[in-house]
Amino acid sequence: MRRLFAPLSLTLLLAAGCAPAGSEPTGAPAPTGRQAAFDERATQVAAAWQPGPSWSDGYIPLQEPTMTVGDPGFTPETRTAFQAGWYREQIPLPTDQPEDGTIQFPSDTLTVPLVSAVEAYRELDRGDPPACGGRPTNPATPPAPADGPDTGVSTSPPTACTPLTVTAVELDSVPVRTSRGEAAVPAWLFTIAELTAPVARLAVAPTAVAVPPEPTAPTAPLPEELVGALDLRAVDDATLTVRLGIGACDTGLTPLVHEQDDVVVVGGAVTRSTGVCTEQLLLAPVTVQLTAPLGERTVLDVLGGGPLRLTTD
Structure with missing residues (x-):
């Protein structure tokens, strides 16, 4: 099982009071x-x-459809780009409609339609970062010349302004928390030049995704x-x-x-x-x-x- 971790600012271990109802030993004191x-x-x-039935029979994901697979080795800049959805592709993305895929639940499977790689990328890419050095975009307000008057306002470009570069893509599956436990769900895996792990975008077509x-x-x-x-x-x-x-x-x-x-x-x-x-x-x-x-x-x-x-x- 793949383990997911997040930084903890407070960690408390609960060692008691967590048994299912009716499972306490005979004579155990009632909680107060x-x-x-x-x-x-x-x-x-x-x-x-x-x-309702879709909770146990359908596909209801309980996490975001975009995720990293493994340790991405984020820097502050690449983390900002990932969270903002800033990408640029350096390869032609497949437009072919893939065959139906299979979601593997702990005790069952479900066949679902999938989206193409280019459709997944459209959902992955949520726009461009602000203009800064090294990126060919036109800032709304160009910086003042270096020898111009000092206005008291910094004209230095933001540091977190670089998109993530897609260099390859493949169809695979990733572990996803769902209404039916952790399942292996089809996903497009995008290789990113700036990261040490791919970025996955779930490939299940919207028509097959039920709502909680x-x-x-x-x-x-x-x-x-x-x-x-x-x-x-x-x-x-x-x-x-x-x-x-x-x-x-x-x-x-x-x-x-x-x-x-x-x-x-x-x-x-x-x-x-x-x-x-x-x-x-x-x-x-x-x-x-x-x-x-x-x-x-x-x-x-x-x-x-x-x-x-x-x-x-």
């Missing part, structure tokens, strides 16, 4: 306090999650001491890295998890500040250890009740 409030809310979230259902959150407000999750940052067997949304003055962050056979509900608990604090949302990565590998289970947010997407930027 924040854990009890979380379990009650998580049980409601799990019961409300009724996604709208979640149904519990009607009761989230208890004051609990916080919700925004996304998944890594999935490594039974270890999840998620980002929780906390306040700027919150302390004592503790990740919480509720496991069932078909879903995993995640969130956290904090101690709220009683003083004056700015209304600022911070993203805090935390690590959660499950009692069993995630597999095909869906990870849900305890706040809104929706499935978490895998983000690797």
